[in-house]
Amino acid sequence: SQQGEEDPQALSIQEGENATMNCSYKTSINNLQWYRQNSGRGLVHLILIRSNEREKHSGRLRVTLDTSKKSSSLLITASRAADTASYFCAGANSKLTFGKGITLSVRP
């Protein structure tokens, strides 16, 4: 079963715009993590938010967590063409369970 379910499945925006991606999960978690995957490469960790945190920032990334709704969102501000990739959320409780990912395309 998948812990993370991302929404939308695909997103296309213009460079400079913000990108918002949502994730829902099913069971209790210790933390929620977001990863990026470029074509033909492995996943790269972006940001981790613990279950007792509500919001976290890292550079152009902002992640929120609502444990009552079992949902999280990832905001990428001032997007760049280099942000084009697939993005995955994963709920963590001793192991990670990933969703199927969101394909983000940033048009120059």
Place this chain on the structure above:
Amino acid sequence: DAGVIQSPRHEVTEMGQEVTLRCKPISGHDYLFWYRQTMMRGLELLIYFNNNVPIDDSGMPEDRFSAKMPNASFSTLKIQPSEPRDSAVYFCASRPGQGDNQPQHFGDGTRLSIL
């Protein structure tokens, strides 16, 4: 610093053949994970180890799959005999042992094609 190293990067073989995928985790990481990624099923956890001991192999699809970790710096995932439906990208990941609030570090995967 070297990241997680997987080999080979690509493997093409005929069905029925034995396939061995290899992984070298980041030095000092206590946990090692094997995943399989396909378009249909996404990223699935197959098995993970803690201090070289298999902890959870519930994701291993069937007896044709086996994984070993003979020491802290090496793990293998073996498929015998291979079938076309095993075609996928297989990832290895590792993380430090200090609790769950640690990210995983992924290799670049092995793209496996079974003809």
